[in-house]
Amino acid sequence: MSARAPVAAGPGVLLVLDGWGHAPPAEDNALSSARTPVLDELLATCPSTLADASGEAVGLLPGTVGNSEIGHMVIGAGRPLPYDSLLVQRAIDAGTLRTDSRLGATLGRTAASSGALHLIGLCSDGQIHAHVEHLSELLAAAAAHRVDRVFLHAITDGRDVADGTSETYLARVAELAGQAGAGRIATVVGRGYAMDKAGDLELTEQAVALVADGRGTRAGSVREAVSASARGDEWVPPTVLAPAGDATVRDGDAVVWFNFRSDRIQQFADLLADRLTATGRRVDMLSLAQYDTRTAIPALVPRADASGGLADELAAAGLRSVRIAEAEKFEHVTYYVNGRDDTVRAVEEHVRVTGDGKPDYVARPGMNLDRVTRAVTDAVARADVDLVVANLANIDVVGHTGNLAATVTACEATDTAVRDILDAARAAGRWVLAVGDHGNAEKMTKRAPDGGTRPYGGHTTNPVPLVIVPAPGGGSAPVLPERATLADVAPTVLHLLGHEPGSVMTGRSLL
Ligand SMILES: O=C(O)[C@@H](CO)OP(=O)(O)O
Numbered sequence: 001m002s003a004r005a006p007v008a009a010g011p012g013v014l015l016v017l018d019g020w021g022h023a024p025p026a027e028d029n030a031l032s033s034a035r036t037p038v039l040d041e042l043l044a045t046c047p048s049t050l051a052d053a054s055g056e057a058v059g060l061l062p063g064t065v066g067n068s069e070i071g072h073m074v075i076g077a078g079r080p081l082p083y084d085s086l087l088v089q090r091a092i093d094a095g096t097l098r099t100d101s102r103l104g105a106t107l108g109r110t111a112a113s114s115g116a117l118h119l120i121g122l123c124s125d126g127q128i129h130a131h132v133e134h135l136s137e138l139l140a141a142a143a144a145h146r147v148d149r150v151f152l153h154a155i156t157d158g159r160d161v162a163d164g165t166s167e168t169y170l171a172r173v174a175e176l177a178g179q180a181g182a183g184r185i186a187t188v189v190g191r192g193y194a195m196d197k198a199g200d201l202e203l204t205e206q207a208v209a210l211v212a213d214g215r216g217t218r219a220g221s222v223r224e225a226v227s228a229s230a231r232g233d234e235w236v237p238p239t240v241l242a243p244a245g246d247a248t249v250r251d252g253d254a255v256v257w258f259n260f261r262s263d264r265i266q267q268f269a270d271l272l273a274d275r276l277t278a279t280g281r282r283v284d285m286l287s288l289a290q291y292d293t294r295t296a297i298p299a300l301v302p303r304a305d306a307s308g309g310l311a312d313e314l315a316a317a318g319l320r321s322v323r324i325a326e327a328e329k330f331e332h333v334t335y336y337v338n339g340r341d342d343t344v345r346a347v348e349e350h351v352r353v354t355g356d357g358k359p360d361y362v363a364r365p366g367m368n369l370d371r372v373t374r375a376v377t378d379a380v381a382r383a384d385v386d387l388v389v390a391n392l393a394n395i396d397v398v399g400h401t402g403n404l405a406a407t408v409t410a411c412e413a414t415d416t417a418v419r420d421i422l423d424a425a426r427a428a429g430r431w432v433l434a435v436g437d438h439g440n441a442e443k444m445t446k447r448a449p450d451g452g453t454r455p456y457g458g459h460t461t462n463p464v465p466l467v468i469v470p471a472p473g474g475g476s477a478p479v480l481p482e483r484a485t486l487a488d489v490a491p492t493v494l495h496l497l498g499h500e501p502g503s504v505m506t507g508r509s510l511l
Pocket residue numbers: 066067068069128129159160264396
């Protein structure tokens with residue numbers, strides 16, 4: 001058994017500051033540009049370290065930016081987990097994706113009935129939701145099975161990659177199709193429509209009508225389609241590329257979704273399946289990785305087992321936790337921290353903080369932080385709650401707008417919220433462990449494929465701060481190791497609660 005530092009075990013707070021990355025002060029660093037006296041003082045006076053939150057340390061391909069799903073999963077699991085993008089890449093490297101028997105059967109059936117294959121997904125190399133290069137395997141498989149009509153329904157990004165780059169990525173899609181000898185871009189739509197996660201079904205319906213029935217603006221070229229957006233790549237209006245001909249989905253066709261991440265594509269997948277069923281079109285559907293859709297879609301690459309993490313350990317020990325976040329990050333502190341498991345354990349309470357009206361993150365960088373903070377301080381004050389797990393979304397969500405001034409305001413609002421939470425924790429005799437889940441706001445520009453520097457709202461590969469505020473009277477402050485990873489969070493939290501790490505956790509307690 002490892003030698004453990006004696007800590008005064010007791011109740012605490014695990015606070016995830018979403019998108020809180022570390023980078024040297026710079027003009028394009030929203031965190032260093034913001035006035036954050038509380039976070040500054042915490043980092044100067046409390047035990048802290050930097051935790052790796054990207055690449056291999058969490059279960060991603062080397063050099064890949066972290067994201068909220070893998071970040072929260074690893075925080076909960078106490079070990080790196082091979083993420084869906086890594087598993088897809090392994091299948092590609094092993095040659096098993098293009099030869100997958102289920103894919104083969106679907107393509108064989110489609111070819112035999114002279115049906116079309118529709119490939120739908122995000123076209124960029126942001127590697128959070130999808131990777132455009134994965135298409136080459138699917139296109140090669142389609143060509144090998146002699147599926148003559150292969151239609152690409154391209155979703156443009158501008159969020160995980162610099163805005164204004166979608167034409168470059170769509171040129172790459174066309175190149176991949178040319179190399180494979182199969183496929184042409186039939187429709188184009190921005191991720192704002194096709195990957196809505198706020199439950200705005202009207203947006204998703206427009207993407208469904210585009211793909212299923214060819215309803216949208218008509219354009220003669222990708223450039224014409226993309227330049228019709230007044231709000232960047234994310235909001236390219238649903239557009240039919242006329243040169244591709246009739247690409248509507250017909251009875252007997254097949255659809256393969258090539259996003260590997262589920263959360264933002266599942267609403268589209270569900271609504272498209274509904275529309276096809278309602279109109280009597282039988283269509284085989286497959287997805288690259290497993291989706292959390294209402295109706296199950298067979299996945300070409302299965303997901304990793306993420307069980308045995310913090311939630312299971314808390315349940316086994318009978319420790320009560322309250323999970324709090326606003327809508328954007330609610331499933332991260334519940335479903336993902338719990339290892340992609342939607343069971344609400346008997347000792348768990350889930351609080352989803354809702355707001356008024358449609359979110360406008362630039363106009364309201366405070367989002368619903370006041371309500372989140374109130375929910376957190378209420379839970380912190382409860383004597384029956386052992387652990388409060390909360391996510392403060394602003395730094396990441398506002399960071400995604402790429403708007404530096406709004407993101408600075410989001411950082412300042414978060415700083416004030418942390419102050420209130422620390423005050424409440426102190427009054428309740430709790431420790432607080434604050435950590436980022438991946439970088440974002442510490443780097444608000446990026447070099448684009450054309451060599452220029454553009455505003456950038458996406459994630460980074462930077463490490464994240466991890467700081468422990470000991471409970472009042474909890475003895476001398478520990479010194480943390482110089483470097484940590486997100487896998488160390490759950491073992492450290494369990495240690496602070498007076499428990500051993502779980503048997504499947506390879507992360508270590510930092511104390
Ligand atoms: O908003 C999202 O879908 C991604 C970025 O594309 O961010 P996060 O991983 O923080 O959810």
